[in-house]
Amino acid sequence: MRRGVIAVALICAFVVLAVYYQANITQHLDYPSEREVSANYAQYVGQNVTISGGVVATGVGSFQLKGMYGTYTILSSQAVQRGDSVTLVGTLLPGNELRAVKLFASPQLWGELVYVRSFIALIFLAVLFFVSWRFDWRAFVFRPREKGRKHDQISEQKVE
Amino acid sequence: MDWMAHIAFAFILCALLALRWPVFGGRNTVLVMIGAILPDIFKLYLPLQLFHIYAQDSLMLFHIPIGTLLVCGLCALLFEEGTRVRVFLLFTFGMVTHYALDVLLIHVSGGLMLLYPLSWDTWALQLVRPDNWLGTTILVAAAVLVWLVLKIWSNRRVERAVSTNHS
Numbered sequence: 442m443r444r445g446v447i448a449v450a451l452i453c454a455f456v457v458l459a460v461y462y463q464a465n466i467t468q469h470l471d472y473p474s475e476r477e478v479s480a481n482y483a484q485y486v487g488q489n490v491t492i493s494g495g496v497v498a499t500g501v502g503s504f505q506l507k508g509m510y511g512t513y514t515i516l517s518s519q520a521v522q523r524g525d526s527v528t529l530v531g532t533l534l535p536g537n538e539l540r541a542v543k544l545f546a547s548p549q550l551w552g553e554l555v556y557v558r559s560f561i562a563l564i565f566l567a568v569l570f571f572v573s574w575r576f577d578w579r580a581f582v583f584r585p586r587e588k589g590r591k592h593d594q595i596s597e598q599k600v601e
Numbered sequence: 602m603d604w605m606a607h608i609a610f611a612f613i614l615c616a617l618l619a620l621r622w623p624v625f626g627g628r629n630t631v632l633v634m635i636g637a638i639l640p641d642i643f644k645l646y647l648p649l650q651l652f653h654i655y656a657q658d659s660l661m662l663f664h665i666p667i668g669t670l671l672v673c674g675l676c677a678l679l680f681e682e683g684t685r686v687r688v689f690l691l692f693t694f695g696m697v698t699h700y701a702l703d704v705l706l707i708h709v710s711g712g713l714m715l716l717y718p719l720s721w722d723t724w725a726l727q728l729v730r731p732d733n734w735l736g737t738t739i740l741v742a743a744a745v746l747v748w749l750v751l752k753i754w755s756n757r758r759v760e761r762a763v764s765t766n767h768s
Contacts, residue, residue, distance in 0.1 A: 458668060459659060459662040530709055545707060570631050
């Protein structure tokens with residue numbers, strides 16, 4: 442009962458803080474994000490904004506970036522490849538164009554390897570956890586696994 | 602930074618701290634390692650994007666210390682009464698190791714919002730690329746090395762204790 446009350450209190454605190462964050466974050470960003478830009482493009486023309494996405498096409502002195510809400514032409518001399526992940530701060534121009542000011546590009550392979558490594562780590566951690574801990578469904582808690590419990594029981598039976 | 606780097610870093614710290622404080626060793630090490638990836642629950646926004654659900658801002662609280670602390674508290678409730686405070690502190694230590702690594706990362710704008718809701722300021726040391734594989738390799742190699750050295754060391758201690766008992 443007490444555990445349930447604490448859990449509900451923690452969840453409520455989390456939800457309140459998350460809602461407050463979501464409601465106010467736009468006022469505290471260094472630069473407007475793509476969500477704000479897509480909601481009112483004309484308002485941000487000439488200002489620096491930040492956009493993230495994947496490179497869908499490359500050209501001389503520019504490339505096409507597919508963000509969450511649209512595709513943008515990025516004017517930049519930095520070499521990127523199709524498929525690369527790019528986060529940039531740039532000056533918003535009319536017609537879904539940005540002139541890059543600061544740009545961080547991550548090669549597609551490097552980005553994918555992060556997920557591969559993380560997946561391997563997750564499997565490893567899950568195995569490691571369940572080697573030491575077991576879930577008691579009746580009490581709905583994790584309990585330490587007793588090392589060599591079966592072996593001990595067999596030994597006791599032999600002694601009897 | 603990827604989860605392999607986070608759990609390797611947490612393991613190294615626990616293995617070294619357990620030499621002085623045994624509470625960091627044994628089955629408790631894995632709790633610190635889990636705490637070290639709890640902030641990244643927020644990355645659930647990535648698979649959600651495949652279904653055109655853009656929940657990055659909604660889930661961001663998981664990757665802010667106050668939110669992660671609440672998650673640590675919730676997770677600790679899933680353990681036996683009497684051990685919950687210790688489990689919570691172990692998760693929290695893992696969380697601290699996560700932010701200690703993440704603050705090193707390069708951000709084009711912003712960084713880690715460590716003091717929310719008291720402050721909206723962000724911090725980033727701009728030292729390491731988020732997709733960096735060399736750092737992960739070094740941390741994993743160091744974790745394996747620490748594990749091997751401690752294994753050999755503890756085996757020798759047991760052998761020495763056994764031989765002392767026999768003599």
